[in-house]
Amino acid sequence: MGIMLLAIFLVLMIIGVPIAFVIGIVALLGISGIPYTPEATVAMKMVNGLDSFVLLAVPLFILAANLMNSGKISEKLIELALAIVGPIRGGLAHANVLVSMMFAGVSGAAQADTAGVGKVLIPSMLRKGYDKETAVGVTAASSTVGVVIPPSIPMIIFAGLTNASIGALFLGGIIPGILIGVGMMVLIYFIALKRNYPKDAKVEMKVFFKLLLEAIPALLTPVIIIGGIITGFFTATEAAAVASLYTIVICMFYYKTLKFKDFPKILFDTLALSSLSLFALAAASALGELMSYYQLGAMAQEFFANNIGAEWLFILIIIVFFLFIGTFMDAIPAMILFVPVILPTALELGIDPVHLGLIVVITLAIGLITPPYGLCLLLAAKIGNMSTERSFVAVIPYIAIVLVVLLFIAFFPDIAFYIPKMINPSLF
Amino acid sequence: NTNEVDAGEDGKIKIIAAHNQTSPDNPYQTGLLKFKEVVEEESGGKMEVEVHAGTFGTEESELVEKLQLGAADVILASPGFMTQTGIREVDLFSAPYLFNSYEHWLAAVDGKVGQEMAQIINEKSDNSFKLLGYWSAGVRHYYGKKPIESVEDLRGVSLRTQTSGVISDFWKATGAIPSGISWGELYQGLQQDVVDSSENAYPFFVQQAHHTTSNGKYITETAHDYTTRFLLTNGEKFDNYTKEQQEIILQAAEASVVAEREATMEQDEEYKEKAIEDGAEVNEIDRQPFIDIATPILNDFAKEIEVEGLLQQIRSLED
Amino acid sequence: MKKMTNAIEKIQITIGVIFLCVFFGIIVLQIVTRHLGISVVWTEEAANYSFIWAVFMGAAVMVNRREHFNFDFLVQKLKGKKRAYLSIFNDAILFIFNICIFLLGVQVVSEFWNYTWSSIPQMKMGYVWLVIPVMAATMLIYTTSHFVEHIRIIKAKEVHE
Numbered sequence: 091m092g093i094m095l096l097a098i099f100l101v102l103m104i105i106g107v108p109i110a111f112v113i114g115i116v117a118l119l120g121i122s123g124i125p126y127t128p129e130a131t132v133a134m135k136m137v138n139g140l141d142s143f144v145l146l147a148v149p150l151f152i153l154a155a156n157l158m159n160s161g162k163i164s165e166k167l168i169e170l171a172l173a174i175v176g177p178i179r180g181g182l183a184h185a186n187v188l189v190s191m192m193f194a195g196v197s198g199a200a201q202a203d204t205a206g207v208g209k210v211l212i213p214s215m216l217r218k219g220y221d222k223e224t225a226v227g228v229t230a231a232s233s234t235v236g237v238v239i240p241p242s243i244p245m246i247i248f249a250g251l252t253n254a255s256i257g258a259l260f261l262g263g264i265i266p267g268i269l270i271g272v273g274m275m276v277l278i279y280f281i282a283l284k285r286n287y288p289k290d291a292k293v294e295m296k297v298f299f300k301l302l303l304e305a306i307p308a309l310l311t312p313v314i315i316i317g318g319i320i321t322g323f324f325t326a327t328e329a330a331a332v333a334s335l336y337t338i339v340i341c342m343f344y345y346k347t348l349k350f351k352d353f354p355k356i357l358f359d360t361l362a363l364s365s366l367s368l369f370a371l372a373a374a375s376a377l378g379e380l381m382s383y384y385q386l387g388a389m390a391q392e393f394f395a396n397n398i399g400a401e402w403l404f405i406l407i408i409i410v411f412f413l414f415i416g417t418f419m420d421a422i423p424a425m426i427l428f429v430p431v432i433l434p435t436a437l438e439l440g441i442d443p444v445h446l447g448l449i450v451v452i453t454l455a456i457g458l459i460t461p462p463y464g465l466c467l468l469l470a471a472k473i474g475n476m477s478t479e480r481s482f483v484a485v486i487p488y489i490a491i492v493l494v495v496l497l498f499i500a501f502f503p504d505i506a507f508y509i510p511k512m513i514n515p516s517l518f
Numbered sequence: 519n520t521n522e523v524d525a526g527e528d529g530k531i532k533i534i535a536a537h538n539q540t541s542p543d544n545p546y547q548t549g550l551l552k553f554k555e556v557v558e559e560e561s562g563g564k565m566e567v568e569v570h571a572g573t574f575g576t577e578e579s580e581l582v583e584k585l586q587l588g589a590a591d592v593i594l595a596s597p598g599f600m601t602q603t604g605i606r607e608v609d610l611f612s613a614p615y616l617f618n619s620y621e622h623w624l625a626a627v628d629g630k631v632g633q634e635m636a637q638i639i640n641e642k643s644d645n646s647f648k649l650l651g652y653w654s655a656g657v658r659h660y661y662g663k664k665p666i667e668s669v670e671d672l673r674g675v676s677l678r679t680q681t682s683g684v685i686s687d688f689w690k691a692t693g694a695i696p697s698g699i700s701w702g703e704l705y706q707g708l709q710q711d712v713v714d715s716s717e718n719a720y721p722f723f724v725q726q727a728h729h730t731t732s733n734g735k736y737i738t739e740t741a742h743d744y745t746t747r748f749l750l751t752n753g754e755k756f757d758n759y760t761k762e763q764q765e766i767i768l769q770a771a772e773a774s775v776v777a778e779r780e781a782t783m784e785q786d787e788e789y790k791e792k793a794i795e796d797g798a799e800v801n802e803i804d805r806q807p808f809i810d811i812a813t814p815i816l817n818d819f820a821k822e823i824e825v826e827g828l829l830q831q832i833r834s835l836e837d
Numbered sequence: 838m839k840k841m842t843n844a845i846e847k848i849q850i851t852i853g854v855i856f857l858c859v860f861f862g863i864i865v866l867q868i869v870t871r872h873l874g875i876s877v878v879w880t881e882e883a884a885n886y887s888f889i890w891a892v893f894m895g896a897a898v899m900v901n902r903r904e905h906f907n908f909d910f911l912v913q914k915l916k917g918k919k920r921a922y923l924s925i926f927n928d929a930i931l932f933i934f935n936i937c938i939f940l941l942g943v944q945v946v947s948e949f950w951n952y953t954w955s956s957i958p959q960m961k962m963g964y965v966w967l968v969i970p971v972m973a974a975t976m977l978i979y980t981t982s983h984f985v986e987h988i989r990i991i992k993a994k995e996v997h998e
């Protein structure tokens with residue numbers, strides 16, 4: 091039965107049936123194959139899968155990001171980033187990474203960063219003589235920090251699934267996120283030397299301060315979000331609404347870059363983008379139900395207990411597994427399906443849920459830039475008008491950087507835990 | 519029809535039993551494992567029970583839905599969630615200070631009150647639900663950032679409690695502010711000052727480590743709820759079993775009731791000790807002022823959901 | 838057909854966006870009321886259910902716009918009529934799946950119609966479960982219109998040959 095379902099899964103996927111529907115169809119076939127379960131479970135489970143308060147953070151963080159793009163906040167951040175790192179060789183590429191890191195502090199979704207920053211920076215990088223590979227590669231790869239640096243939608247979902255502290259996960263993402271960003275900038279520096287990319291003239295202090303002052307309300311967003319969560323002013327889910335509300339307020343009344351007539355499009359884009367991954371999640375819930383009929387979690391636990399005793403090996407297996415899953419599935423359904431399966435084993439091995447969360451989230455972030463299904467890669471390739479294959483070759487060096495940081499965090503978690511432990515030791 | 523009795527390929531009858539607690543040493547698990555043991559033993563292996571601990575949905579509402587659809591055969595539900603199926607009368611059992619001791623609770627559910635309620639559930643659900651037994655989820659107490667010495671101490675205190683009507687009415691009347699935070703977000707909520715306090719039975723909040731948070735370490739034994747849980751099966755499906763199979767299920771249910779209540783009693787004690795060991799502070803309190811607040815609320819509530827007769831019976835059992 | 842699907846899509850987008858705004862507003866309300874010390878117990882439930890409606894309405898619209906992610910390398914490899922045939926086959930699969938989901942959705946709605954919200958007992962759960970058949974029905978309409986489109990392409994090709 092299991093093998094047949096897997097075969098159907100693969101065939102439907104290859105002939106081009108949308109992946110969310112493939113998941114749903116396999117769930118329906120599997121459940122109808124069990125004599126004592128009614129098929130209506132599938133319809134029921136699709137609704138129940140979405141009936142969780144934490145999931146509301148998904149569209150709300152996407153809304154915040156779309157507001158930032160429409161309200162031209164992204165562009166202000168780009169100007170500031172350029173003023174800071176522009177004078178280094180390959181300045182535009184460095185700015186691309188830096189602005190993604192700033193953007194990450196507001197948005198829990200990486201795709202919006204690729205779209206917003208890519209639309210501005212890819213054309214100007216090409217104009218200034220950067221080759222397409224670098225323009226598209228840097229744009230796609232740097233957006234992955236969006237889900238590592240808090241706030242982060244995948245982290246919220248993970249916390250919801252495991253009861254891990256969302257505050258600790260968020261704080262734990264800061265150092266890995268910065269490491270990834272800095273690592274990419276170092277790589278860019280060497281590429282820039284080799285290919286002799288241009289650098290910008292230094293900006294005057296006066297101009298720099300003007301830009302900084304302009305960007306401050308936007309840069310305050312992460313402080314407000316993280317601060318609000320840590321102090322308990324609002325929950326992580328509510329923080330997503332606060333981020334959107336704050337962005338609306340500063341764009342409409344401070345920057346005056348957002349008008350009422352912009353809202354229908356922003357809201358539709360938000361609905362469109364979030365319903366795609368959430369519909370896949372609904373279908374995945376139905377498939378998860380099938381997996382729980384087969385008691386896969388208990389099977390996994392038994393398998394690991396009998397065959398793999400070592401923590402490091404378990405972690406490596408998890409990384410490889412989620413790297414594979416991430417190539418064709420969104421982070422959210424992937425976690426909904428497989429985190430419950432691996433969690434009992436992880437707890438038994440004594441792995442802290444926050445540590446596990448960082449590993450899973452960073453691993454799945456790589457899935458954002460691996461084909462065939464890497465949203466950020468597809469978006470950047472589309473903006474840069476480059477084939478997916480060529481784009482993937484372009485991001486490989488940057489994936490290597492994310493992998494290095496990932497392994498580092500996986501085996502030396504204390505580095506990532508430095509900030510959360512410093513701010514709130516009781517989180518552990 | 520989903521309510522037919524489906525025998526598997528091997529001719530065995532498979533019964534899916536599920537509760538919403540993920541911890542394997544939860545009393546619910548003890549109860550359902552007992553159910554499984556008796557069914558399989560008495561049927562000589564002809565009937566098989568598969569127990570799902572939380573893997574089948576951690577939400578009770580989902581378990582109830584599955585029971586109705588026929589996706590699960592034996593489940594556990596609390597009064598609040600049963601109410602959501604449209605049977606308002608069951609909500610009486612979630613009312614605070616309905617029972618004043620464990621013995622009082624036993625006398626009610628194991629006597630005529632219990633029988634009457636079982637009949638209501640069966641009739642109002644059109645035989646979708648058949649009650650197999652009354653389980654307990656322990657005694658609920660207050661726990662928060664400061665101990666309660668008198669009712670006045672609750673004034674202005676935000677308290678995480680069920681969002682069902684009569685419970686929130688009661689806490690509002692004490693001066694507390696009921697707050698709707700999901701169980702999953704509560705640990706962080708207590709830790710980060712989103713809410714000042716909560717209320718639950720020892721095994722549940724100690725397992726979630728709520729007593730280790732700054733807003734959960736003071737436990738006041740308000741004993742406002744001697745909880746009732748309904749062990750349910752699908753009535754239409756039950757009617758399709760043979761007389762002999764029905765007997766086996768009823769016998770197993772009876773055994774599970776004994777096992778589950780015993781496990782709950784033990785754990786109530788065990789987790790109270792654990793909480794104290796971990797540094798939580800427990801105090802007792804005169805419950806009469808709370809009961810006085812609850813009494814008129816209960817009267818109105820019973821009138822509203824048309825169970826005044828049942829309330830009278832329960833009160834007459836008081837010692 | 839085109840005209841009708843466009844109209845349906847427009848209505849569906851509007852409903853989805855309204856529900857999106859509703860749950861956004863409710864969450865803001867929840868934060869504000871909690872800090873004012875007022876307890877509004879229905880916020881979480883109402884926000885959740887608006888969210889569910891928004892997502893499924895959005896998901897149906899995305900079927901019409903063919904935005905649900907799929908692997909298109911096989912489709913891209915094929916040309917002309919063969920490609921249209923494969924598209925028709927895929928549409929047929931979606932069509933059958935949606936018919937199943939529609940029927941199962943109707944079953945679920947009728948089973949759970951009288952269930953009530955936990956925070957507002959006057960509200961029926963039926964209004965929430967209704968989202969499944971509505972979503973499936975609209976997806977069916979959109980898929981049918983794709984179907985018709987592909988058949989037109991094949992017919993056009995046949996005329997050319």
Ligand code: NA
Nearest residue numbers: 194236239241
């Ligand atoms: Na972020």
Ligand code: NA
Nearest residue numbers: 417457463464
């Ligand atoms: Na991918």
